[in-house]
Amino acid sequence: MQKTFRYGVLCAFAATLGLAGVVRAADDGVIKGKVIFKGDTDKFKRSPIDTSKDANCKKPIGSWDVILNKKTDPITIKNVVVSIKEGLGDKKFPPKTEPFKLTQKDCQYDPHIIAVMEDQPVKILNGDDTNHNIHFLPKKNTEENFSQPQKDEVTGKELKFKLEEPFKVKCDVHPWMGAHVLVFTHPYFAVTGDDGTFELKGLPPGKYVVEAWHEKFGTMKADVEVAAGKPAEKDFTFEPK
Amino acid sequence: MRRCSWRIFLAVVFGCVVLGQTSVLRAQAVAPKDTGVKIDGEYGPFLPTDISVDGYQVDRLINVLHVFMIGLFVGWGLFFAFCLVKYRQRPGHRANSVLIKAKPSKYLEIAVAIFEAVLLFGFSIPVWARVKSEFPTDDPMRVRVVAEQFAWNFHYPGADKKFGKLNPKIIDLVKNPLGRMDDDPAGKDDFVSGEFHVIEGRSVVVEILSKDVIHSFFVPVLRVKQDAIPGMRIPIWFKTKEKTAGAYEIGCAQLCGNNHFSMRAVMHVDTPEQYAAWVKKVTAPPEEFKED
Ligand SMILES: [Cu+2]
Ligand SMILES: [Cu+2]
Numbered sequence: 385m386q387k388t389f390r391y392g393v394l395c396a397f398a399a400t401l402g403l404a405g406v407v408r409a410a411d412d413g414v415i416k417g418k419v420i421f422k423g424d425t426d427k428f429k430r431s432p433i434d435t436s437k438d439a440n441c442k443k444p445i446g447s448w449d450v451i452l453n454k455k456t457d458p459i460t461i462k463n464v465v466v467s468i469k470e471g472l473g474d475k476k477f478p479p480k481t482e483p484f485k486l487t488q489k490d491c492q493y494d495p496h497i498i499a500v501m502e503d504q505p506v507k508i509l510n511g512d513d514t515n516h517n518i519h520f521l522p523k524k525n526t527e528e529n530f531s532q533p534q535k536d537e538v539t540g541k542e543l544k545f546k547l548e549e550p551f552k553v554k555c556d557v558h559p560w561m562g563a564h565v566l567v568f569t570h571p572y573f574a575v576t577g578d579d580g581t582f583e584l585k586g587l588p589p590g591k592y593v594v595e596a597w598h599e600k601f602g603t604m605k606a607d608v609e610v611a612a613g614k615p616a617e618k619d620f621t622f623e624p625k
Numbered sequence: 626m627r628r629c630s631w632r633i634f635l636a637v638v639f640g641c642v643v644l645g646q647t648s649v650l651r652a653q654a655v656a657p658k659d660t661g662v663k664i665d666g667e668y669g670p671f672l673p674t675d676i677s678v679d680g681y682q683v684d685r686l687i688n689v690l691h692v693f694m695i696g697l698f699v700g701w702g703l704f705f706a707f708c709l710v711k712y713r714q715r716p717g718h719r720a721n722s723v724l725i726k727a728k729p730s731k732y733l734e735i736a737v738a739i740f741e742a743v744l745l746f747g748f749s750i751p752v753w754a755r756v757k758s759e760f761p762t763d764d765p766m767r768v769r770v771v772a773e774q775f776a777w778n779f780h781y782p783g784a785d786k787k788f789g790k791l792n793p794k795i796i797d798l799v800k801n802p803l804g805r806m807d808d809d810p811a812g813k814d815d816f817v818s819g820e821f822h823v824i825e826g827r828s829v830v831v832e833i834l835s836k837d838v839i840h841s842f843f844v845p846v847l848r849v850k851q852d853a854i855p856g857m858r859i860p861i862w863f864k865t866k867e868k869t870a871g872a873y874e875i876g877c878a879q880l881c882g883n884n885h886f887s888m889r890a891v892m893h894v895d896t897p898e899q900y901a902a903w904v905k906k907v908t909a910p911p912e913e914f915k916e917d
Contacts, residue, residue, distance in 0.1 A: 430914040433799060436907075437776045437819030439661025439891060446914025447799050514661065515887040517775070531884050557775050557884050559798040 413587035413610035417619040418580045419464040419596055421452050428452060428624070433492075433560045440514035441491035441558065448496050448562075449600045453580045460580020461622060463497050464598045465566050467573035468584065469605060471592035477570045479503035483542065486563070488516045488532070493553065493563035497575045501568055502546055508532070509540040515557055520565065522551040531557070550597065564599055596620040660891050665871030666846050673845045676869040676894065683848035760862055765828035768821070771803055772833070772840035772853040774881060775888040778802055779821045781904075783814030793836070816908050821875060821892040824900045826867040833859045841879035844892055850878055870894050 421428075428450040435441035451462040479501045487494045489511040500506055510516050510532040520528040524547040532541070545567045555561035566573070574582040584594075589612045596604045601622040608618045666674035672684055714720040769780035769788060780803055782788045789805055789812015796804040805812050823829050833842050835853035843850045844863075851861045877888035895903060 431800060432911050432914045434817075434819065437778075437890065439820075441661075444914070446916070449799070515884065517884045517887075529883065531887070533887065554798070556882070557887055559773065559776055559802060562798065 411586045411588045413589050413612060414583060414585050414615035415587065415592070415594060415608050415610060415618055416581065416583040416615055417466075417617050418456075419461045419466070419576050419582065419598075420580070420619055420621040421459045421461050422621055422623045423625070425452055425454065425459060435491055435558070435560070438491065438514055438558060440512065443490040445490055445492050448492070453578055456580050460576065461598060461601070462576055462578060462580065464576045464580075464582070464596050464620070464622075465497060465499050465573060466576070466582040466584065466594060466596045466620070467499075467566075467568055468570060468587070469593045469595040471590055472570055472572070475570075477501070480571060481505075483507040485509065487511045488518075488555070488561070491516075491555075491558050492561055495575070496563050498553070498563060498565040499568070499573050499575050500545065500565070501571060502548065503544050506543045506545070506565075507540050508543065510534065510536055516561070517556040519554050519556050520551065521554065522547075522549060522565070524549045525551070525567070529556075566597065594618060596622075598622060600624070660872075660874060660889055662872050662891055664874050664891070666873055668845070668874075675846060675848065676865050676871075676873070677847040677849070678864045678866055680846075680848040760830055760860065761828035761864065763828050765830045765862065766823060767830050767832070768823075769832045769834060770821070770842055770853070771836060772842065772877065772881075772888075773802075773836035774838060775877070775884040776819065777821070777842075777875060777877075777888070777890040778817055778819065779890075780817050781815060782811075783816060783908075785811065785814055787811040789813070789815045796836075814908075816904075818907050819890065820903075821890055822895055822900055822903050823865060823892065824897055825865050825870050825894045828862060828864040830860055830862045833861065838881050839879050840877045840881050840888070843876045843878035844873065845876070846873045847892075852879060865894050870896050870899065 430446040433445050453460040483505040484500045485507050487509045513535045515533040517531040525545045548567050550566045553563045572584045587610050591609050594608050601624050610616045771778040789809040792804045833853045835855045840853040847863050873892045875890040
């Protein structure tokens, strides 16, 4: 009896390995590119934020609705979320278990874009010596509103979002503090950083609709075909007036 | 047995009083740290420092009321104890709960009612009317205080002493927290800050507004407390004493939501030079923000 069980376990293990190998071999498609800005950069200067409401907020901070990477050529845009919109079919994906860390530091959110999977834990920390209030303002997910009065890097509160949607977060103590949450049902999304590039990895070959989302410039869609073994390249260009 | 339960009851009451008092003291001990700057003035279990030229009147009223209340409490308490003992049921004597029907006590009651009416209509209302409708004429500073969950905004009219129009539809929490309109000439030189600055020894007229719920603008060292009510613009005034420059605490005195406790700001009482320097700083055209 026990022997049969042991063999069974071994067989199952081997089968899982084999299957994983097959899946990995197939899902190695990549979409990469950058998000380019075209237009007058003077219209989208970052302005300093007046933090005088709380003398604990000492470090100068700037507005974050548009952050252009002026050092890249061409000029790219930071904090654009690129994701697969269509083409994955009905496939279900297990949520990421690694918690997403959102820190309130110098009276602003770090990072400014919270891109997570459904049911992925979001850990919220207060890195400032002042009280912050985290107010999530979703339409479909459950609203959350609580304060973190103590500076605490270790514990913090953990949240999970259940439904796919983009929504805002704000701090009611420091009205200028804001961030965006984007919830996805799949792991194929990326946020552009200081170089304005993105990369969606581990995609099965196929045809996809890819979406680029920016809080001020809106969304943009593109059809991309992914072939096995060769990264597909796709750049997005926003031309705001 | 009965005596024992009395002792427990007294111990619980005493315990509650001690706990309540220590938590009050502790709350006052942490207050200055939370504002982020060093707060001047003495705060303790009794009345805090008074930097307003009219504050002594409020203090006197508080003291007089307390003395009267203590007198009434002790007097009535003694009378109550006297009645309990004198008219208690005991062998040969039945407790009597029938009210007195004598004439003198009725006259006394009427006299008390007339006395209180005179206090209210003859003294309180005229004083209140004067405080609320007569404003200082010695060229006061004018500031609008706009409360919101959970912060204070201070709107200054600038050199023209005229406030520009505010439009709630164009409020931008990052760049334009009050919805100031660019096309209003009266608002051209206005400025908004999260700090409250006044000049020492000068009258100030403050208009109090709210963006959302009821708050209360409370400056303990000025003995000033006024509700901020959405849809209303409520003016109050005060004048600081000479040589009171420093930083003082502003709090919200009306439970307004889950962060009511951290809804505070700092009032800076400046010398004229300090005030001019601050105005220059906040009205300087903003430079582009660059990350270092
Ligand atoms: Cu905050
Ligand atoms: Cu309040």
